[in-house]
Amino acid sequence: xxxxxxxxxxxxxxxxxxxxxxxxxxxxxxxxxxxxxxxxxxxxxxxxxxxxxxxxxxxxxxxxxxxxxxxxxxxxxxxxxxxxxxxxxxxxxxxxxxxxxxxxxxxxxxxxxxxxxxxxxxxxxxxxxxxxxxxxxxxxxxxxxxxxxxxxxxxxxxxxxxxxxxxxxxxxxxxxxxxxx
Amino acid sequence: xxxxxxxxxxxxxxxxxxxxxxxxxxxxxxxxxxxxxxxxxxxxxxxxxxxxxxxxxxxxxxxxxxxxxxxxxxxxxxxxxxxxxxxxxxxxxxxxxxxxxxxxxxxxxxxxxxxxxxxxxxxxxxxxxxxxxxxxxxxxxxxxxxxxxxxxxxxxxxxxxxxxxxxxxxxxxxxxxxxxxxxxxxxxxxxxxxxxxxxxxxxxxxxxxxxxxxxxxxxxxxxxxxxxxxxxxxxxxxxxxxxxxxxxxxxxxxxxxxxxxxxxxxxxxxxxxxxxxxxxxxxxxxxxxxxxxxxxxxxxxxxxxxxxxxxxxxxxxxxxxxxxxxxxxxxxxxxxxxxxxxxxxxxxxxxxxxxxxxxxxxxxxxxxxxxxxxxxxxxxxxxxxxxxxxxxxxxxxxxxxxxxxxxxxxxxxxxxxxxxxxxxxxxxxxxxxxxxxxxxxxxxxxxxxxxxxxxxxxxxx
Numbered sequence: 191x192x193x194x195x196x197x198x199x200x201x202x203x204x205x206x207x208x209x210x211x212x213x214x215x216x217x218x219x220x221x222x223x224x225x226x227x228x229x230x231x232x233x234x235x236x237x238x239x240x241x242x243x244x245x246x247x248x249x250x251x252x253x254x255x256x257x258x259x260x261x262x263x264x265x266x267x268x269x270x271x272x273x274x275x276x277x278x279x280x281x282x283x284x285x286x287x288x289x290x291x292x293x294x295x296x297x298x299x300x301x302x303x304x305x306x307x308x309x310x311x312x313x314x315x316x317x318x319x320x321x322x323x324x325x326x327x328x329x330x331x332x333x334x335x336x337x338x339x340x341x342x343x344x345x346x347x348x349x350x351x352x353x354x355x356x357x358x359x360x361x362x363x364x365x366x367x368x369x370x371x
Numbered sequence: 372x373x374x375x376x377x378x379x380x381x382x383x384x385x386x387x388x389x390x391x392x393x394x395x396x397x398x399x400x401x402x403x404x405x406x407x408x409x410x411x412x413x414x415x416x417x418x419x420x421x422x423x424x425x426x427x428x429x430x431x432x433x434x435x436x437x438x439x440x441x442x443x444x445x446x447x448x449x450x451x452x453x454x455x456x457x458x459x460x461x462x463x464x465x466x467x468x469x470x471x472x473x474x475x476x477x478x479x480x481x482x483x484x485x486x487x488x489x490x491x492x493x494x495x496x497x498x499x500x501x502x503x504x505x506x507x508x509x510x511x512x513x514x515x516x517x518x519x520x521x522x523x524x525x526x527x528x529x530x531x532x533x534x535x536x537x538x539x540x541x542x543x544x545x546x547x548x549x550x551x552x553x554x555x556x557x558x559x560x561x562x563x564x565x566x567x568x569x570x571x572x573x574x575x576x577x578x579x580x581x582x583x584x585x586x587x588x589x590x591x592x593x594x595x596x597x598x599x600x601x602x603x604x605x606x607x608x609x610x611x612x613x614x615x616x617x618x619x620x621x622x623x624x625x626x627x628x629x630x631x632x633x634x635x636x637x638x639x640x641x642x643x644x645x646x647x648x649x650x651x652x653x654x655x656x657x658x659x660x661x662x663x664x665x666x667x668x669x670x671x672x673x674x675x676x677x678x679x680x681x682x683x684x685x686x687x688x689x690x691x692x693x694x695x696x697x698x699x700x701x702x703x704x705x706x707x708x709x710x711x712x713x714x715x716x717x718x719x720x721x722x723x724x725x726x727x728x729x730x731x732x733x734x735x736x737x738x739x740x741x742x743x744x745x746x747x748x749x750x751x752x753x754x755x756x757x758x759x760x761x762x763x764x765x766x767x768x769x770x771x772x773x774x775x776x777x778x779x780x781x782x783x784x785x786x787x788x789x790x791x792x793x794x795x796x797x798x799x800x801x802x803x804x805x806x807x808x809x810x811x812x813x814x815x816x817x818x819x820x821x822x823x824x825x826x827x828x829x830x831x832x
Binding site for chain 2: 208215227228229230231232233234235237238241243246247248249252256266267270271274275286289290292293295296297299300302303304306307309310311313314316317318319320321323324330332333334335
């Protein structure tokens with residue numbers, strides 16, 4: 191990284207329509223940029239593919255959470271009823287597994303749901319109160335009606351003037367630099 | 372679901388009664404929904420409504436305070452009717468919550484676009500209904516300060532909860548349901564909280580909404596994971612919602628009391644829960660859209676679809692009643708046959724007939740298109756169904772407990788003023804929470820409405 195541009199986070203461009211953003215994101219990727227990100231007011235169809243995103247880890251985390259909840263839930267009830275606090279009621283089996291199913295099921299769902307949400311937040315690095323992108327010009331529109339793409343300064347191919355021209359060439363409005371403070 | 376095959380989303384029908392009024396853009400839906408929270412002055416009607424609900428909530432607090440001082444003897448419960456209002460109201464409230472999860476999870480998985488504008492407040496309704504429901508078993512324990520004994524924790528007493536008991540299943544089912552509903556609701560709110568943060572004009576609002584939004588910035592990679600998590604939550608909430616009322620019905624079905632010990636209970640409890648829940652969604656949606664001018668977002672199509680769901684689940688419930696009746700007679704079990712006679716001719720027979728009138732006969736009007744599209748009829752119908760569903764639980768709890776196996780164990784039940792104060796008080800709490808919710812959070816999902824704008828603008832090309 192070159193010293194003199196360390197205060198620049200990247201260059202941002204704005205689009206009016208989601209299709210324009212999808213198109214631009216694909217072009218940016220074709221041009222060889224690696225570190226860039228799109229910001230949209232709702233999940234745009236086709237954008238993950240255009241940006242070359244593959245599957246994410248959230249489903250796997252959820253599966254692991256669910257397995258822990260289910261096996262742990264059943265195992266705990268087994269341990270309580272067979273080892274920790276066995277109650278002999280008319281000689282019935284201590285491991286009366288059908289009666290343990292409702293709690294096992296609920297704990298599976300509970301742990302899977304918590305893993306899905308916490309896993310999603312953790313992978314996204316949230317909560318994160320501040321981020322340089324919030325310094326961008328007109329960025330409050332990203333949560334209303336505009337679609338942004340920001341090419342980051344840490345990209346090897348990044349050059350302030352050229353990248354800005356490149357974005358303008360993709361019909362982006364309000365191309366401007368984002369400061370990293 | 373493959374594209375375009377559900378007839379409900381066919382272009383002809385959606386053009387006639389759209390899920391979104393015409394001419395809306397990303398910014399217009401954002402403006403309209405966020406304005407309710409951010410810029411519109413709070414109306415006098417809101418203050419009056421909130422104040423009334425708050426006073427009723429106060430009545431609940433007095434009733435519960437007195438209960439804690441005196442014990443459950445202030446209620447009408449006795450032996451053999453140990454359950455009374457507490458369980459009737461618990462089942463009623465928890466059932467109401469089910470429609471919120473159904474709308475937000477099951478209709479999401481089925482890709483029903485009309486869910487978009489009603490899911491947020493339906494989920495809020497779920498949370499508040501679960502909160503109201505949770506109060507009853509808690510205070511019914513008699514010593515609510517020991518309620519934590521129901522959770523498994525390593526105690527100095529060296530004992531554990533009885534995991535074979537439906538009442539412990541209930542603890543797990545209801546607390547899981549509350550937690551997952553909260554997660555689902557909050558995850559859905561995150562992008563909207565970011566919108567409110569960006570549009571707030573005062574520093575305080577920016578800070579509060581900003582903290583709640585967790586720093587959401589709408590990044591495409593974030594959305595990607597967000598969508599996975601949301602879809603998974605919907606997939607997890609779907610079996611959960613079916614399991615919750617199933618477990619609630621086990622409270623009855625596992626017991627050997629006549630009229631309770633039947634295998635039809637789980638499915639018909641779930642259907643009844645959805646039935647009463649949709650009724651409550653209508654009860655809230657109709658005044659809400661009127662008060663805030665949201666007719667473009669909660670259109671006639673939403674109301675009509677909800678009426679259809681009510682009709683369908685109402686018929687399942689009717690089928691449940693019929694088979695409960697039939698199986699009792701067909702079984703030849705004298706206690707079951709006697710219970711049917713008691714429902715039809717016993718001291719609580721008027722409640723049974725009122726229940727049939729409210730839950731089975733009146734909703735048949737919904738077959739008529741004119742009735743389904745008449746807002747006043749729908750509103751009244753939704754209240755009738757809620758009364759009917761409450762009566763259903765009253766009939767199940769009270770008739771069976773007052774007429775079990777030996778005549779010497781028969782009894783009578785009538786609620787006291789404290790029963791009523793607690794029950795009506797929870798309604799005050801529910802309405803108060805709805806008022807607060809509508810005022811401080813977006814009652815309709817803004818991000819999903821923008822998606823809907825994008826989808827409907829594609830359709831018109």
